[in-house]
Each structure stands twice: as structure tokens, then as C-alpha cells.
Amino acid sequence: MTKQPMTPTGVEDKIEEVYLLSAPDLLAEANAIQADFKGWVADNFILSSSQEDYLDNLNDRISTYFGSQCSICFTNKLPIILIYPGPPSGDYSKWTGSSNTLDVKSEGGAEPVATGTLTFEFTYTT
Template sequence: MAKKPFTSVGVQALQQELYALTDAALQAEADAARSEFQDWLIDHFELSSSQTAYIDNFDPDFIAHASALVSHYIGHRLPMSLQAETPPEDDDEGRGKLILFNESQQVVYRQSEGALATGHLQVSIRYTTANS
């Protein structure tokens, strides 16, 4: 699987490729996203050295939460999107970066069909300024 740009278009392209996989192959991707989240991101997206360094320094609590969400949405073939602002020139270390996860999820259960998960995961990357 070729790396995709870390943009909204790249995330959509990766999703299309992932969701075309067999159930077993998709589950392997979901498992990798959960257990090796940072490596999974680096392996799937074209990232600058500063982006890779930022990912390498994610807080363990953030990794646990983000990996569970991304893995769940991948494993259930649910839509995800990325909205990323352009970083300010003076924030080359990502100190003003905010990563926000916004999800709308619903699980419906019918005895004849079992559980069906629906929803959408939106990841937003924003930047704060000294005045924010």
C-alpha cells in the first residue's frame, strides 16, 4: 500500500484502499492501528521529519485514545475525515498544535442482524496563537 499525503484527500484515498480489502486484511490493518499506532501512521502517510518527530512524541494516553478510535472506525469500515489547518511559520515544533477528535457514533442492535455500528470520525488539527 503506497503512502498517501497527510491531507483530507490523502485520508480519503487511504480509506478507499483500506475498505476495499478483504475482511481479514482490513482487520489486520485495524489491529495494527490499535497496537502500533505511531508506526501505522508513519507507514501509511507521507510525513515530514518534523511531523514524524511529533508523532514519535505522542503522550501514551493520547495514543491509547486515538488508536482505539481509529482502529474501531477502520475495523467497521466507517467514514473518517481530516481537517488540517496550515501551521503558522513560527510553530515548527508543533507547540501550538491541537488535535481534536469529534465522533458521532451509534450502535444499533437487532436480534436478526446483530449489532451494526454507524458514525463518522472527524480529526481536526488546529493551531493556537500566543493570544488564544
């Protein structure tokens, strides 16, 4: 697969590419992002050195959470949106968050069935 820039358009293009995969390959990507969100992002996006550093330092619990959400979206081919405004000038803190409208259900051992949208948003505080 082609590495995309870590931009809203790059994420949209990557998701389109992932959703064109065969069912077994799509499941492999879903499993990969759930197992190692940070590694999957690094392997699939062109990152600046500051983005690489930020990703490397992302808390493991939040990384696991993000990976699980993405995995559910992948297997159900749900929209994943990135909101990534430019940083302010001067000193700032960067926050990564996700919000979703996911409705996820599963019948016993069956694969989860989901509807909705997942949104990642970067925000800044000065």
C-alpha cells in the same frame, strides 16, 4: 499499500484503500492501528520531518484512544475525516483532537457494530 501524504485528500485515499481490502486483511489493519496507532500512521503516510517529530511525541494515552477509534471505524467501514489547516506564521502550539458521532454497540463477545463518522482536526494557538 501505497503511502499517502498526511493531508485531507491523502487520508481519504488511504481510507478508501483500506476499505477495499478483503475482510481478513481489513481486520488485520484494524488490529494493527489499535495496537500501534503511531506506527501504523508512520507506515502508511508520507510525513514531513516536523510531522514525524509531532507523531513521535504524541501522548501514549491519546495515541491509544485514537487507535481504538480508528479500529472501530475500519471494521465498520466508517468515514474518517482529517481537517488540517496550514499553520499560522510565528510561534504557535499545535493541537490534535478528534470528535465523532460514533454509536458503538456489541452483543457480548461479538464484534462491535458502529455507525457514524470520526474526524481528526489539527488546530493552532498562538
